[in-house]
Amino acid sequence: MIHVDIISDTVCPWCYIGKRRFEQAVALRPGYEFQVGWRPFQLNPDIPRAGLARDEFLRAKFGGADRADRVYEAVRVAGEEVDLDFDFRHIPHQPNTFDSHRLVRWSETAGVQDDVVEKLFLSYFAEKADVGDQDVLVEVANSCGMDGDLVRELFQRDADRDLVMAEEGVARRMGINGVPCFVVDHKYAISGAQEPSVLTHVFDLAMQDKNKPESKAAAPNSQETAELD
Numbered sequence: 001m002i003h004v005d006i007i008s009d010t011v012c013p014w015c016y017i018g019k020r021r022f023e024q025a026v027a028l029r030p031g032y033e034f035q036v037g038w039r040p041f042q043l044n045p046d047i048p049r050a051g052l053a054r055d056e057f058l059r060a061k062f063g064g065a066d067r068a069d070r071v072y073e074a075v076r077v078a079g080e081e082v083d084l085d086f087d088f089r090h091i092p093h094q095p096n097t098f099d100s101h102r103l104v105r106w107s108e109t110a111g112v113q114d115d116v117v118e119k120l121f122l123s124y125f126a127e128k129a130d131v132g133d134q135d136v137l138v139e140v141a142n143s144c145g146m147d148g149d150l151v152r153e154l155f156q157r158d159a160d161r162d163l164v165m166a167e168e169g170v171a172r173r174m175g176i177n178g179v180p181c182f183v184v185d186h187k188y189a190i191s192g193a194q195e196p197s198v199l200t201h202v203f204d205l206a207m208q209d210k211n212k213p214e215s216k217a218a219a220p221n222s223q224e225t226a227e228l229d
Contacts, residue, residue: 002032002206005170005183007039008117010100010131013075013086016121018180018193020082027198032203037108038117040101040168041179047096053130057094065089078193086125095124095132099155101164103137106154107146115144187208 006022008015015097044157051181055065062068071086080088107116119140127210129136134155142148154160162208171181174189182190182199190198 001035001174002203003035003037004186005037005039005186006174007041007176007181007183008179009041009043009103009126010097010117011095012043012179013072013079013087013088013125014193015180016084016125017075017078017082018182019117019121020084021193021196021198022182025196025203028196028200029203032207038104038113039171040090040104040164041171041176041181042097042101044096045098045180047094049096049098049132051093051095051130053093054091062130086167091124091128093130093132098134098161098164099134100131100139100167101158102142102154103151105160105164105167107141107144110146112144112146116140117147119144121184147206153168 001060006019008018008156020038026032044057044061058068060067068088073084074206075087076088104116104120109111121135123140124131131137131140136154136156138152141151176189176191178191180193182194182202184190184202187209188202190202190204191229210226
């Protein structure tokens with residue numbers, strides 16, 4: 001079993017592309033078993049809880065929509081290669097993503113985490129939904145088979161705020177300052193939406209490690225991180 005933690009943000013286009021490339025890489029290794037967990041990272045943690053109008057966000061981050069278009073061109077091209085059609089110009093709102101990360105955390109317990117992550121990307125990029133809005137997040141939960149009433153109650157109780165903040169803090173202390181980042185078996189960190197061949201190479205390294213007799217005697221907390229940029 002290969003354990004993969006995918007550190008991402010729910011409105012990050014490169015993370016959506018990275019998800020597709022990861023899925024392609026997994027398909028190239030049908031004999032391997034994977035345990036995947038999605039972990040939180042906010043690219044823009046200072047955005048107000050209610051979010052910002054998209055044009056205001058683009059002015060602050062890129063200097064305006066025209067400059068943003070140039071920055072996003074590489075994203076659009078990479079998206080097309082994995083059958084994702086990004087339409088950045090018509091996204092109306094830039095959300096604060098903290099609550100969406102809480103939903104992702106709860107969805108792991110429900111056994112539908114990958115479905116929820118996929119639906120959040122689809123909702124934001126294709127349906128232009130505000131994934132910072134708790135009503136939208138409850139709808140996402142319902143559509144993925146979660147108990148929407150329970151999710152709404154958890155939001156009302158402000159549940160797991162400290163836990164999600166702490167989990168994101170771990171990623172930042174690891175030196176992660178951009179996403180996606182794929183951490184394989186707590187040992188190899190792959191930064192960026194890498195091509196499937198890069199991911200499969202690391203999968204193979206992880207399996208080789210498991211098959212080494214001496215690996216069974218290794219200290220359980222020993223780590224060796226290889227970053228492939």
